[in-house]
Amino acid sequence: MKKLFIIANWKSNETTPExxxxxxxxxxxxxxxxxxxxxxxxxxxxxxxxxxLKNLIVDKDLGLKLGAQDISPFAQGAHTGEINAxxxxxxxxxxxxxxxxxxxxxxxxxxxxxxxxxxxxxxxxTPIFCVQGIDTPVPDGVSVVAYEPVSAIGxxxxxxxxDAERVxxxxxxxxxxxxxxLYGGSVRGGNVAGFTQGQFIDGVLVGGAxxxxxxxxxxxxxx
Ligand code: PGA
Numbered sequence: 001m002k003k004l005f006i007i008a009n010w011k012s013n014e015t016t017p018e019x020x021x022x023x024x025x026x027x028x029x030x031x032x033x034x035x036x037x038x039x040x041x042x043x044x045x046x047x048x049x050x051x052x053l054k055n056l057i058v059d060k061d062l063g064l065k066l067g068a069q070d071i072s073p074f075a076q077g078a079h080t081g082e083i084n085a086x087x088x089x090x091x092x093x094x095x096x097x098x099x100x101x102x103x104x105x106x107x108x109x110x111x112x113x114x115x116x117x118x119x120x121x122x123x124x125x126t127p128i129f130c131v132q133g134i135d136t137p138v139p140d141g142v143s144v145v146a147y148e149p150v151s152a153i154g155x156x157x158x159x160x161x162x163d164a165e166r167v168x169x170x171x172x173x174x175x176x177x178x179x180x181x182l183y184g185g186s187v188r189g190g191n192v193a194g195f196t197q198g199q200f201i202d203g204v205l206v207g208g209a210x211x212x213x214x215x216x217x218x219x220x221x222x223x
C-alpha cells in the first residue's frame with residue numbers, strides 16, 4: 001500500500017485558544033496514525049503556533065507531524081522579520097514552498113522560490129513544493145510536490161481526479177527526484193477518496209476544510 005500524505009494548511013488562521021480546541025477535538029478521535037502508519041498527517045499552522053502545537057502533539061502522543069507555511073530565502077543573519085530554515089527545523093519537519101497565494105499576493109517568483117528550496121534542503125526540512133500545473137518548474141532535490149490548480153483553491157470547485165492523476169503522472173515522469181505528488185484545491189471528506197485512490201496521487205493538501213477538526217478527521221478517514 002502506498003504512503004499517503006494528508007496535509008492541513010491553516011494559512012493565516014487560528015489563534016492559540018482556537019488551535020488548542022482543534023487539537024482537543026482531534027485527540028478525542030482515535031485515528032490510527034503513528035510514525036509507522038501508511039498515513040502521514042501533517043499540520044502546517046502559522047509560525048506563532050508551531051512551538052505550542054509541538055508540545056501538545058508530543059504530550060498527547062498524537063503522531064501528527066508539523067510543517068511551516070513558508071521560510072526565508074536567506075540564511076540566518078540580518079534579515080528583519082524573516083524566519084529561516086534552521087529556526088523552523090526546531091519545530092517542524094516540512095515546509096510549504098511556492099504556494100500560489102504567495103506568488104500572487106507577494107510576487108514570489110521562481111528564483112526566490114528556488115532559494116527557499118535550497119535553504120530548506122540544507123536544514124533537512126522537506127519542502128512541500130506547490131505547482132499550479134505541469135509548467136511550473138520543480139527545483140532539483142524536491143521530493144514532495146503538491147499540484148494545486150488556482151481555479152480550485154478556496155472555490156469549492158475541485159479538479160477532477162482524472163485530470164489530477166494525469167498531472168501527477170506527468171510530474172513524476174518529468175522529474176526523477178519527485179517521489180510523491182499530492183493534490184490540493186477544495187478537498188473535502190466527500191471527494192478525497194477520488195484523488196487518493198488513484199495510481200499517481202499520494203495525498204492531499206487541504207486548506208479551508210482543515211480548519212474544522214471534524215471535517216479534517218473525515219478527510220483523514222476517507223483518504
Ligand atoms: P482549499 O485550499 O482547500 O481551501 O481549496 C487548498 C490550498 O490552498 O492549499
